[in-house]
Amino acid sequence: MQAVWPRPRPVLISPWLTESATSPSAGSGITVELGFAMTVLAVVWFIFRHEVLIYQLRIAAVLYDARGPADPEQVRAAEAVGRFLRLVLFLPGLFIVLAKLILRQ
Numbered sequence: 658m659q660a661v662w663p664r665p666r667p668v669l670i671s672p673w674l675t676e677s678a679t680s681p682s683a684g685s686g687i688t689v690e691l692g693f694a695m696t697v698l699a700v701v702w703f704i705f706r707h708e709v710l711i712y713q714l715r716i717a718a719v720l721y722d723a724r725g726p727a728d729p730e731q732v733r734a735a736e737a738v739g740r741f742l743r744l745v746l747f748l749p750g751l752f753i754v755l756a757k758l759i760l761r762q
Contacts, residue, residue, distance in 0.1 A: 692753025699747035702739070710735055 702709060713735050714727045727735075 687753055687757075689754055689757045692750040692757065695746045695750025696754065699743045699750065702743050702746070706739060706743075710739060713739065 710732070714732065717723070717731070717735070718727070
């Protein structure tokens with residue numbers, strides 16, 4: 658007679674969440690949660706874009722030891738960088754969410 662080993666218990670990830678309770682796509686790489694987080698981050702950045710721009714210019718002034726207000730060209734460049742990064746976050750995030758919702762099994 659062959660010995661029957663007991664099935665191993667699920668790994669405890671947190672007190673409320675075990676490995677068996679995670680989403681089915683947890684091991685498959687990109688998830689809807691990642692896309693949603695990217696989209697939310699881009700929207701929050703859009704809402705607070707002026708504060709982020711001021712902080713971005715302050716950091717640049719400290720890094721490059723600038724002693725005065727930023728030139729209008731620097732402000733436009735910082736706005737363009739912020740716009741580009743928001744798009745880099747928002748569009749792939751939205752694509753991930755839509756693709757995962759449309760193609761889910």
